[in-house]
Amino acid sequence: MTAPAPAVRPSALAATVRPSWPRAAGILILTGGVLLTVATALEIGTDVSTEPGPATAFWVLFLASTLAHVAAMFPLALGRGDGRGAVGSSVAGKLALLGFGAFFLANQSLYLLAGYLLPISEPVDGATAFLFGMSAVQGLLLTIGGIMIVRARVLTGAARWAILVLSLVGFALGAVINANSVEALTNTMYFVSTGAQIIAGLLIARAGITAAK
Numbered sequence: 001m002t003a004p005a006p007a008v009r010p011s012a013l014a015a016t017v018r019p020s021w022p023r024a025a026g027i028l029i030l031t032g033g034v035l036l037t038v039a040t041a042l043e044i045g046t047d048v049s050t051e052p053g054p055a056t057a058f059w060v061l062f063l064a065s066t067l068a069h070v071a072a073m074f075p076l077a078l079g080r081g082d083g084r085g086a087v088g089s090s091v092a093g094k095l096a097l098l099g100f101g102a103f104f105l106a107n108q109s110l111y112l113l114a115g116y117l118l119p120i121s122e123p124v125d126g127a128t129a130f131l132f133g134m135s136a137v138q139g140l141l142l143t144i145g146g147i148m149i150v151r152a153r154v155l156t157g158a159a160r161w162a163i164l165v166l167s168l169v170g171f172a173l174g175a176v177i178n179a180n181s182v183e184a185l186t187n188t189m190y191f192v193s194t195g196a197q198i199i200a201g202l203l204i205a206r207a208g209i210t211a212a213k
Contacts, residue, residue, distance in 0.1 A: 018207075020080060021075040022086070022207045023206075026200075026201045026207070027205050028201070029068070029197055029201035030201025031068045031201070033065075033195070033196075033200075035065035036061070036065040038061050042057055042061070043058055048116070063112075066108040066109075069101070070101040070102075070105050072101075073098055076149075077094045086149045086152065086204075088153075090148045097142075099141045107131075132178070139171050142170065146161075146165075146166070146167045149164065153210060155208075156207055156208045158203050159204045159206070163200065163204075166197065169196040172189065173190065
């Protein structure tokens with residue numbers, strides 16, 4: 001007589017579900033982190049404002065990285081288009097992640113504009129406060145998105161915490177930059193930030209999701 005196969009609880013299968021949207025989001029974040037790491041190395045190690053070769057490479061890498069991070073917010077927030085991404089049914093989480101993508105695109109564009117296209121010797125009145133406010137809103141939106149991901153419990157394992165940790169690293173980077181720290185520390189924090197992006201991308205790309213979500 002053949003012994004009956006043991007019953008498998010649905011909860012046991014939850015962690016093994018691996019849909020395509022976490023992989024897509026993770027790969028985009030990972031790609032963005034790698035590209036931004038190389039772009040940062042070029043910006044620090046060469047004069048991208050005057051040397052044509054490094055300047056072209058920097059612009060291509062920087063813009064491609066920005067677009068990759070922005071694109072990653074769509075599968076992360078909306079899943080495979082059914083609105084069931086990493087934040088589950090949370091409307092606030094979806095808006096936070098998509099809003100982060102919009103502010104990130106705006107901030108990165110402003111960085112290029114202010115730093116390389118329209119360099120000025122003296123900041124315009126209110127410009128510094130405006131840029132600081134934009135960056136603060138960007139960080140806050142990512143933090144809210146990260147909290148909603150943790151609360152939704154859709155992603156499994158360390159991937160569930162990846163975006164929240166990434167947002168905290170971003171705040172640490174901003175604190176170092178605005179504190180006018182020594183250049184070596186600022187440069188180190190830039191690479192800590194891009195490294196955190198790479199790790200977060202790897203974790204999310206490899207993550208499963210809970211079947212209940």
